[in-house]
Amino acid sequence: MEICTFIEPQNGASYDEQLAFAAATERLGFAGFFRSDHFVAFDGDGMPGPSDSWTVLAGLARETSRIRLGTLVSSVTFRHPALLAIQVANVDAMSGGRVELGLGAGWHEREHEAYGIPFPARRFGILEEQLAIITGLWATPVGDTFDFTGEHYRLDAAPALPKPVQQRVPVIVGGSGPNRTPELAARFATEYNYFLTGDRDAAARFAVVRAAVEAAGRDPGDLRYSVATSLEYGIPIPEVIAKVDVARAAGADRVYLQFLDHRDLGYLERVATAVLP
Incomplete structure (x- = not known):
């Protein structure tokens, strides 16, 4: 089971x-580094201000050598899917093929209001089309073009370049929705993620x-199953171990440990x- 930081x-x-x-x-031996994709602080004053996930990951791609890098998760409301496909492919090349894309429907209305970003009431259709476009662009053979016509997006003979270094960039879809989320994970994802809190x-x-993967005609073993869990602010190490044990018992292939104090590197080392x- 892989363990990543978040x-x-x-x-x-x-x-x-x-x-x-x-x-x-990377130095301590974790499998990957992942970050959220938000623009308004949920806790504290947020200084020195927000950072763009994919700009930061591009920098980290050049300053690390082994760990996986990605978002958990980017919101479909923030970027046009064709632009995001290009950005992720660029960062994948910059990292030597270590990038993963977590993509979700978005949920925090206030950050959209703050920056004037549209926040449609219905977003699962947008998520479905973005997943189809991004994976479609990457899968299009070099020299061919990609077309798409949907309710929210239209692409006309897109060059479908650049290609990622990885033959298949891992795509993470997560959430607790009973129907649409499992369906989208089954159709487009390489990983399904579930945030583990309380008695979930x-x-x-x-x-x-x-079951959704089987219904889609895929081998359920073709999908990675992961959990994310918060370590709050420096919870005791036995509690951290217990959280990882719960994830393992549930059948998780990967665990994302959410560190809320990223400045406490001593705690990271103890974990x-x-x-x-």
Whole structure:
């Protein structure tokens, strides 16, 4: 089972602080570094201000060498899918093929109001079309073009370039929706992610998604099943171990440990020492 780190830079994180955390993530032996994709702080004053996920990941791609890098998750409301496909392919090349794309429908209305970003009431249709466009552009053979006509987007003979370095960039779809989320994961994703809090039953959610994957004609083993879980602010190490054990018992292939204090690298090291072995 892989264990990755996960931080919330919108609460206040400079690029150098994110680099320090990502570098420590790599040095300590975690499998990957992932970050949220938001523009308004949920806690604290947010200083020095928000950072764009894919700009930051481009920098980290050049300053790390081993860990996986990605978002958990980017919102479909922030970027046009064709532009996002280009951005992710660029960062994948810059990283030597270590990028993963987490994509979701978005949920935080206030950050949209703050920056004048449209926030449609119905967003699952947008998510479906973005997943179809992004994966379609990457899968189009070199020299061919990609067309798409949907309710929200239209592409006409798109060159479908550049291509990612990876033959198939991992695409993460997550959430607790009973129908649409499992369906979209089954059709487009390489990984389904579930945020584990309280008494949520990840094993039951994984079973629902496996059934959707089978119904879509895919092998359920073709999909990775992961959980994200918050370490709050420095919870005791036995509690961290217990969270990882819960994820393992549920059948997770990967765990994202959410560190809310990205500046506390000493805590990150203690977690690595206790959990990774």
